[in-house]
Amino acid sequence: MEASINTIIATDVKTKEQKREEGRRRALEMAIAKQSNESNTSTPNNKRRGNRKSDRHGARNQDRHKHFAKWILDKFPHIVRECSSSSSTEEVETNMHVLDIAGGKGELSARLALCHSLRVVMIDPRPADVASVYLNSVVPKLPKKWQHSLEERLKHTPSFIEDELDKRFSQLVTCFSVASDDDIYSDRDGVDCRVLFEDEAVEKAVRNASLIIGLHADGATEAIVDAALRYNKPFVIVPCCVFPNLFRHRFIYVEDDAGNGNEKKKVAVRSHEQFCQYLLDKDDRFRQEVLPFEGRNVAIWWDGK
Template sequence: MHNCPVEAIGVVLREPRSRGTVVYVDYYSLEADEEWQLSFSLELFQSAAYNYNDATSILKASNQDSLPSVWLVRGIDENQISRRGLRTLRCEEFQAKEDIKITENQWVRIKAYLLAKRTEEKALCKFFKRCGKCKTDCNFRHYFITEAEQNWAQVSSMKRAATLSPGHYADNSKSCRHDIFAAWLVSTLGIVAKSNVVLDIAGGSAGSLSWALWRHGFETFIVDPRAKLGYSRRQRKEIQKYNAPPPTSLPIYFDHNFENKYHQLLTRTSLIVGLHSDEATEQIVDYAIKYGTRFAVVPCCVFPHLFPHRRISINQSEPLIQRPVLSNRDFEQYLISKHPQSIRIAHLNFQGRNAVIFRDHPSEPMPHHSIAVPVDSDHVAVAVKGDRWREEQVIKEKQRAATTHH
């Protein structure tokens, strides 16, 4: 029955995983004797005090003598199945039941189920799911097991295609995107490399785009908390070959702290770039407008839950009627609307998210232009909050264990 309330007790099969503000849990119902997929809000799951370190999951408990913890679940049956054919529940309560222990018979059934799962088919290849074929002979599965899985793949591909830019599919693979973007910047923006500074925002630990621009003669700065301060063997050889100072790594987030600390660098910057710069994408555009700088960004993820303020007009005839920015096309339109007189869009010749939003000439600075920030103050740009929260949970568990020991 659709939206039917459900209450059950069971055990966690695998380690929970987070996507944005949603946490997914593979759960084995002891009453129904089957596996379910549960979804929680991140806030609700944090309040449940799930412990990653003890034997709360089957995968950990099955390798030792201890039994897994039992969890009470209350939620709503979504009347849908997951891509693995599991019943899905949207949960409103998740509580450990220390007074309930599973029986030996239940434990035997659960371990038998887990063993059967381990010997099942391989996971579905994501390229086969999207395109019906895989260019490489990968180790994943290239066929559908059930009709439900095939239907799920078709619906997923249709939803994804609806959000893609017209030039999404191109000839070159993603591995070439840094060199292609760098060559496009040089040819399209017409910037002379000499004495021009480029900020590569969220360039990653490798700073591949910065190094590609550096080979064209630019002075580049990698702005990313993950940026490496040293150089690989190949990079050291390139430094000797080109006989030029290498890209500078600035392990810091691109926010107001960066602006305060590197204000002089921002004022002499000729170009701000971001290739799949995640949460920092809008900030690149905002700071470029504020300082009157050229910029070019290739948007990737939208993060509507972190930036609910984003709105675009439903149509040009009724600009006051607006809707939230949810898809990549919406995001591209939203970024252009920040300064439509100067901001344009193009598409690069590599596969994947390849729409580039750019301004090819400097303009008058707008010192009072506001900078977008995520609504979650604990969330930082270019960081995976789920990983950060998980690290915090491990620290809290260690502190709790130390307190209990004393």
């Protein structure tokens, strides 16, 4: 009786695994077919429909992850040397990695880890299914020869994507925030002893980061800058939402329109432009650059020097 139960359990597990493998194969085939259909539609009507689609909210910057990943590799070439994964089974957390803050569904992390073979740690309060995001959002945009190569790999090793992610990707399911000014104290030598993170895993991820990135990181954007300054880490952020009612401590100084000489007035940060200026004002070494995609595309970065 016991042997029979074990046989049933083993069969059930095998069936589920076969279904997962079949699902992965179908997802890849659908992705390839989708790209093929899009590339073959060249009639005027299809062009017009494409133009209307590009006018929809969010459609114009749908390739932002691809362009941002390329820009990162061009601007910070040291991460290729420090974060490239090897064939050995190394723990992601014990090596230098790219730290992706508020990575959302994980498309940027998927590109860096699976397309560029970099070790990546992502922090986001929601668990991400990076394997599915890679298949459904990244693969359809890859060159066809890469798609066919991946299809062949999956035929021989159905768990190929999951295996690659296990080598070089991990996620900390938590929020990313730094301590307030109330947590600052000094030791006997007068050294600032601010405790930035209550979560030791988050602090370790920051310390081992070769680069900290935040693409539209919302409420975590300023925390990325503060952490990078504290630990002397290169970073790049692309600010998006401002949340002026949530972050009431943010102010910048602008020229006084009243014409009072060189005097400047204190203004609360409420617009995207003001937010970028607020972040730039944190350190003279910071730089600003417009990225090659539409929407919120202003990058603020520092090489850590």
